[in-house]
Amino acid sequence: MQLTHxxxxxxxxxxxxTLVCDHIYFQQNIGSLFRISEAFGVExxxxxxxxxxxxxRKINKTSRSTHLHVAHTIIEExxxxxxxxxxxxxxxxxxxxxSNSKLLREVLIPENQKIxxxxxxxxxxxxxxxxxxxxxxxxxNMFGKNSSMNVVQAASIALxxxxxx
Numbered sequence: 135m136q137l138t139h140x141x142x143x144x145x146x147x148x149x150x151x152t153l154v155c156d157h158i159y160f161q162q163n164i165g166s167l168f169r170i171s172e173a174f175g176v177e178x179x180x181x182x183x184x185x186x187x188x189x190x191r192k193i194n195k196t197s198r199s200t201h202l203h204v205a206h207t208i209i210e211e212x213x214x215x216x217x218x219x220x221x222x223x224x225x226x227x228x229x230x231x232x233s234n235s236k237l238l239r240e241v242l243i244p245e246n247q248k249i250x251x252x253x254x255x256x257x258x259x260x261x262x263x264x265x266x267x268x269x270x271x272x273x274x275n276m277f278g279k280n281s282s283m284n285v286v287q288a289a290s291i292a293l294x295x296x297x298x299x
Contacts, residue, residue: 148175150248157183157255165196166286172200174293179206224250228268235271
């Protein structure tokens with residue numbers, strides 16, 4: 135028999151993970167990122183960019199009200215975000231296909247370290263400035279002709295992998 139939300143017995147847990155969204159603007163993706171972040175116990179979401187569309191009515195369709203439960207902030211400038219991440223000693227992990235990226239399953243999660251998981255915009259991916267400050271760049275192996283996947287799907291796979299350690 136299928137269990138309701140109240141009947142499931144999953145352990146409630148929060149991880150020291152901040153999901154950093156580099157210029158993600160599609161509201162369906164934003165809502166879904168809240169939902170997946172809540173499901174994987176993400177501590178905080180940072181949206182990088184100007185005019186991030188956090189309209190509750192539109193986001194709620196995909197977030198299913200999780201935007202009310204996951205802490206989030208907006209940082210408008212890349213330099214300000216970089217300073218914040220570096221000054222607060224995050225292990226910065228970029229999810230991007232790059233010349234120096236390694237397989238996601240090879241990611242090294244330092245013990246007792248805050249993690250910033252960087253995900254890129256729907257159009258341009260993660261900026262070069264953020265890739266330069268990343269401690270690790272990881273990618274998801276794909277076997278079809280397409281070289282990318284939806285940012286929410288990629289974030290889900292990465293969060294699953296990171297929280298499984």
